[in-house]
Amino acid sequence: MISSEERYDNIPYIRCGRSGLKLPQISLGLWHNFGGVDTFENARAVALRAFDLGITHFDLANNYGPPPGSAEETFGKILERDLKAHRDELVISSKAGYLMWPGPYGEWGSRKNLVASLDQSLKRMGLEYVDIFYSHRPDPETPLEETMGALDQIVRSGKALYAGISSYNPDRTKRAADILRSLGTPCLIHQPSYSMFNRWVEEGLLRLLEEEGIGCIVFSPLAQGLLTDRYLDGIPSDSRAAKPHGFLKPNAITGEKLDRVRKLNALAEARGQKLAQMAIAWVLRHRAVTSALVGASSVTQIEECVAATENLGFTDDELHAIDIILSTSL
Numbered sequence: 001m002i003s004s005e006e007r008y009d010n011i012p013y014i015r016c017g018r019s020g021l022k023l024p025q026i027s028l029g030l031w032h033n034f035g036g037v038d039t040f041e042n043a044r045a046v047a048l049r050a051f052d053l054g055i056t057h058f059d060l061a062n063n064y065g066p067p068p069g070s071a072e073e074t075f076g077k078i079l080e081r082d083l084k085a086h087r088d089e090l091v092i093s094s095k096a097g098y099l100m101w102p103g104p105y106g107e108w109g110s111r112k113n114l115v116a117s118l119d120q121s122l123k124r125m126g127l128e129y130v131d132i133f134y135s136h137r138p139d140p141e142t143p144l145e146e147t148m149g150a151l152d153q154i155v156r157s158g159k160a161l162y163a164g165i166s167s168y169n170p171d172r173t174k175r176a177a178d179i180l181r182s183l184g185t186p187c188l189i190h191q192p193s194y195s196m197f198n199r200w201v202e203e204g205l206l207r208l209l210e211e212e213g214i215g216c217i218v219f220s221p222l223a224q225g226l227l228t229d230r231y232l233d234g235i236p237s238d239s240r241a242a243k244p245h246g247f248l249k250p251n252a253i254t255g256e257k258l259d260r261v262r263k264l265n266a267l268a269e270a271r272g273q274k275l276a277q278m279a280i281a282w283v284l285r286h287r288a289v290t291s292a293l294v295g296a297s298s299v300t301q302i303e304e305c306v307a308a309t310e311n312l313g314f315t316d317d318e319l320h321a322i323d324i325i326l327s328t329s330l
């Protein structure tokens with residue numbers, strides 16, 4: 001493939017916490033739309049367009065599909081066919097923690113699970129190392145020292161360059177950061193959910209990450225597609241909510257949510273933006289947020305998401321109006 005010479009002129013690259021690594025302000029996640037059930041040529045077109053627009057960071061996990069593992073296989077095929085020569089321009093992440101194989105070692109945060117799972121992921125993607133490897137979710141039973149020790153071991157073994165954690169609360173994040181620092185493998189990044197419909201990170205986590213010098217890549221900034229114009233006239237047949245394996249269920253698209261979405265959509269229009277673009281700009285308004293991790297089912301969608309960086313500023317009045325729309329009981 002021939003990549004655009006101008007691909008690094010589109011998206012700002014932001015330093016990830018107090019590390020040497022910069023990430024694009026918009027990153028692409030392969031949770032949906034890249035599985036064995038999806039069309040390979042569409043997945044390939046989306047990934048290549050993303051790369052061409054300056055997206056250097058692609059986020060995966062062992063279980064993305066369906067079936068689990070197939071998103072890593074799809075990405076491995078795209079790497080082999082198209083992006084092989086660009087490996088050093090890419091930041092590729094994977095994770096372990098959710099159910100991946102049967103028996104007591106196929107999930108959670110043991111050293112056994114993390115090390116074995118990463119080996120499987122590397123095979124599926126045809127890679128020697130990933131750039132970032134995450135503990136995908138906190139494990140209430142495994143000592144945090146073991147999970148963080150496994151991340152440290154993985155980085156030292158050369159199978160990952162950096163360590164990350166996902167969906168850890170502030171208290172556990174602080175303890176994880178202290179352990180990793182004491183081991184000499186500082187925590188690079190935290191991956192929490194964050195959107196206008198899900199603001200839990202504002203209650204302490206973002207402040208902590210800034211203090212600790214840990215980067216933050218927020219997942220599902222579009223609330224899986226709800227914070228776009230996708231569902232304004234019903235549930236389209238090609239949307240996530242219409243797919244049997246989609247994580248967004250039709251019953252989550254309530255009249256109340258749609259009412260707020262309509263009001264937000266009007267506000268976005270007044271800013272000369274699509275709602276998806278305003279939703280991305282809104283999560284990026286925090287200094288602590290390094291990158292917005294979006295999903296996309298088409299080339300047009302990823303183009304629109306990247307164009308969000310053309311208008312990231314908000315007036316106080318706009319932010320206040322958004323707060324009112326989100327908090328008013330309907």
Ligand SMILES: NC(=O)c1ccc[n+]([C@@H]2O[C@H](COP(=O)([O-])OP(=O)(O)OC[C@H]3O[C@@H](n4cnc5c(N)ncnc54)[C@H](OP(=O)(O)O)[C@@H]3O)[C@@H](O)[C@H]2O)c1
Nearest residue numbers: 029030031219220221222223224225228239240294295297
């Ligand atoms: N760490 C974790 O536990 C965790 C959990 C969830 C996700 N993640 C990561 O975060 C990534 C993103 O998650 P997500 O896919 O839920 O993010 P999202 O960006 O909130 O939702 C993506 C969906 O929004 C719709 N969309 C995107 N751009 C659009 C546009 N311009 N106009 C209209 N609709 C648009 C598409 O829906 P349609 O498909 O319906 O077209 C797309 O599939 C995942 O791929 C994964 O890497 C991590």
